[in-house]
Amino acid sequence: MTEWTWTAEPTPQWDAAKADAFSPGGPGLHGLGAPAVGDALGDAWWRVCDADGSVAAFGRLDDTWGDAEVLVAVVPAFRGRGVGSWAMNRLAEEAAARSLNYVYNVVPENHPDREGVQAWLAAQGFDARDTGELRRRVRVTDRAVTPSS
Template identity: 80%
Template sequence: MTDGAPELTWTAEPTPRWDADKAAAFSPAGPTVHGLGTPDEGDALGDAWWRVETADGEVAGFGRLDDTWGDAEVLVAVVPAFRQRGVGAWAMDRLAEEAAARSLNYVYNVVPVAHPDREAVTAWLGVQNFDTRETGELRRRVTTRAATTAPSQ
C-alpha cells in the first residue's frame, strides 16, 4: 500500500475463533449488530475468515466471506487505530478476489439498521463499487482474473 498506509498481509484463519483482536475490530458496534451473536473468547465462528496484519504482525482488521448460491455476503472489520488508512478498502478487494477464486458472481452486504455508523458505512461501500438495491442490500459484481485478462475478439 502507499500514501502512508501500512504494508499488509492477508492470512486465512483455518479455524476462526472469537478473540480480543476481533472484539477490538468490531468496536463500537459489537458482534451482535453484525449477526454474530455474543461470542465469548475462543468461540468458533462460521464462514471463512481472514486476518489482516501489518508487516510487523500487528492486527489491523478482518474479512469474512459467507458464500451461498453463487454469491457471498462479506464483512470487513478494521481495528480503530487503522481506520481511515485504506485497510478496509484493501481487505474488501481481497474478499472480492476470494469470491472470484470460488467462481462466485457477487459480493454483498446489508448494513444493519442498528449499526452506529450506518450511513457512513453505506456510503463507504458505494465508494467500493457496491450498488444499492431497493431491498437495502449492497452488491458488487465479482470478476475473475481470466475475465479481466482475456484477449478481446
C-alpha cells in the same frame, strides 16, 4: 504505503482482536451473536496484519448459492488508513477464486455509522438494492494474478 498481509484463519475463533475490530457496535450488530473468547466462528475469515504483525482488520466471507455476504471489520487504531478497502479487494479476489457472482453486504439499520458505511461500500463499487442490500459484481479482474514460474 503500508504493507498488509492477508492470512486465512483455518479454524476461526472469536478473540480479543476481533472484539476490538467490531467495536463499538459489537458482533451482535452484524449477526454474529455474543461469542466468548475462544468460541468457534462459521464462514471463512482472514486476518489482516501490518508489517509489524499488528492485527489491523478482519475479512469474512459467507458464500451461498453463487453469491457471498462479505464483512470487513477494522481495528479502531487502523481506521482511515485504507486497510478496509484493501481487505474488501482481497474478499473480491476470494469470491472470484470460488467462481461466485456477487459479493454483498447489508448494513444494519441500527449501525452507529450506517450512512458512512453505505457510502464507503458505494465507493468500493457496491450498488444499493431496494431490499437494503448492497451488491458488487465479482469480475474476472478480481482474480489475483499469480506470476508465471
